[in-house]
Amino acid sequence: MNKSWIYIYLAGLIEILWVTGLKYADHLWEWATTAGLLVLSFYLVIKAVKNIPAGTAYAVFVGMGTAGTTLTGILFFGESFQWMKLILITTLLSGVLGLKLISVNREKKGADS
Numbered sequence: 001m002n003k004s005w006i007y008i009y010l011a012g013l014i015e016i017l018w019v020t021g022l023k024y025a026d027h028l029w030e031w032a033t034t035a036g037l038l039v040l041s042f043y044l045v046i047k048a049v050k051n052i053p054a055g056t057a058y059a060v061f062v063g064m065g066t067a068g069t070t071l072t073g074i075l076f077f078g079e080s081f082q083w084m085k086l087i088l089i090t091t092l093l094s095g096v097l098g099l100k101l102i103s104v105n106r107e108k109k110g111a112d113s
Contacts, residue, residue, distance in 0.1 A: 004051040005100075011044035012064025019069045024077075056103045063096035 014037050021034030041061075049057045067089045073079035 004048040007044040007048040014041040015065035016068035
């Protein structure tokens with residue numbers, strides 16, 4: 001796994017934090033932390049897209065953020081669980097994984113040429 005994928009995974013995890021912060025921040029320092037996390041997550045995405053396809057990187061970033069934010073809401077903040085949410089998150093993550101696998105295969109073919 002190259003460093004760009006690590007950047008995307010970190011950015012996706014950080015996205016979960018700043019999106020949660022948008023909903024729950026009440027004080028100036030909480031808003032400042034949320035804004036700092038937002039900037040950091042996009043900085044990591046920008047670094048990553050220098051070496052991997054932008055569409056794939058963004059899909060992984062947003063997919064992780066969407067799934068993670070939804071699961072965080074259910075597990076920690078009392079949002080309602082619905083089986084359809086779980087099915088749709090699984091579908092989303094399957095698509096994201098597929099994009100990553102295609103991208104990795106393309107990188108390997110490029111290296112072999």
